[in-house]
Amino acid sequence: MVVLTGGSSGIGRAAALAFAARGDKVVLAARGLADLEKVAAACGGAALVVPTDIAVRAEVEDLADAAVDQFGRIDVWVDTAAVMAYGRFEDLPPHVFDRTVTTDLLGSANVARAALRIFRAQGRGTLILTGSLLGHVTVPNMSAYVTSKWGQRGLARTLHQETMDAPDIHVCQLAPGSVDTPIYTSAANYAGFVGRPPPPVDTATRMGAAIVSLADRPRRSISVGATNRLIEFGFTALPPVYDRLVGPLMTRVALSRRTTPPTAGNVLGPATRTEGGPLRLGRVAVGAAAAVGASAVVLLGRRVFRA
Template sequence: MSERVVVVTGASSGIGRAAAKAFAARGDRLVLAARSEGDLHQVAAECRGTPLIVPTDVTKRADLEALRDAAVAEFGHIDVWADTAAVMAYGRFEDVPAEVFDRVITTDLLGSANVARVALRQFRDQERGTLILCSSLLAHITAPYMSAYITAKWGLRGLARTLAQEARETPGIKVCTVAPGSVDTPVYTSAANYAGFVGRPPPPVDRPERVAAAILRQADKPGREISVGPANRFIEFGFTALPRVYDVLVPPMMRRFGLSREPVSRHPGNVFGPAKRVEGGPGRPTWRQVTAVATGGVAAAAVLSQAVRRLSSS
């Protein structure tokens, strides 16, 4: 067995679940945390060894203090803390209830800040430790119908970069991130929805195990950020270098590939509390379909962009 002690917040599903199983396969001693105790027990049963289970809501600072205390009482220290807890909401900004928008921000940004505050205090006491925050491709780009999640992830990107800079003053402490693109997890079907159709990850879609492998690499040899997704850099380039083209393309692409054709009534999903986990989801569009639409869209957007430039210069 490894002497390394790893805390995973958001361990009940998706990327956190895959990361927990990957750490366990390495022989690390695990502390699993999430809101749903029942789901945590299911994950623990899939892990090698006997993980410590601590039901935790990252929006509650007292829960995180109790989590830290339980981990230290059981194992004496914490070497790695991986935070993957997140919720999502679909819908145009004005259609998403304010309380839902605020709760997504509270969970995905302030919840990670709460985790960082507790973890870094523990690491400072130990004079060592690695904090891994789960960022997103959507911390580098924008897309319609996901304003709350994107706002939170852009904020988290700034927080993580700042914490990494401050951690340079304490050589034994590292802060790093993993930024996945589309991943096949229940987060899309569990999300709050005010868009009228069930959400789905647009292609290309990665397995959560690939993201978990990147989290393990950061735990073994911390770096600044690992981007996980074959199209991530291409999409980021389009967002940065061709903003007019990107803004023309992304709304229809999101409607076609980020939302399924399966209708759904308005609901808050798992934003305010645990909900039944739904594995899989609506059929994924093929990469060939996306390429065909994107090729036609790029041509149309290029013509539009050229026209705009001509008008601007006239």
């Protein structure tokens, strides 16, 4: 039996469909009831729906109890719930920054606390936290999300250490790169332009399959994205070059040319969209990403050969 927090859209929705398609019982949780019911219907109608805000600890504990009451146990708990905020740190309203961190980091802690309580009682279980490439590198204009995902990665590593006394309890983390989900367009935005996933872009379906794979064969962490390792290497091996390139790249390919007034997006309340939209990146944006990537490879290669 699988609990999915963040199951109403994006990666969580894709994972729910993948688990349901192979016959697993699923419990879907997110803030918005209407979207949860749509996903439950797509799963065949047998899913248990429990509206839950993971930022509220009591609601997460109630979710855990509801799942156990209904199915007797929890075998896998997948947390994909997240919100995002664009804008320079100094331009983000403090309450938007705080709420993003509360949902993305403290919400994961609430989930982990509830899941481990059940797993300890059962003697087994798998917790899968969905992190991000941005838990391994930094980019401008996304300080709240980056802070949350770096913190979540530290939490996951610590929990892995603390559960070594229980070999049948597993703590895993998935680090996706760029994925076509609604998080970019539903994000809080104080950058002036609507966000979009920078190329190369994966599908939510691919990430859902990766989550199912982790459930079947738990591993400490996996990174899924065509350029994840290259970006991480550049961030670590050539920080001055990385820092020089990441700002222009962020402006060119991670923000569209569609303007937006300042908005809190779905950070303070649920959105209603369940799927990613058309990726209108354009030739210029894709070309810019390819050019920057190629430049990074050349620069990194020169660094390696000089060493």
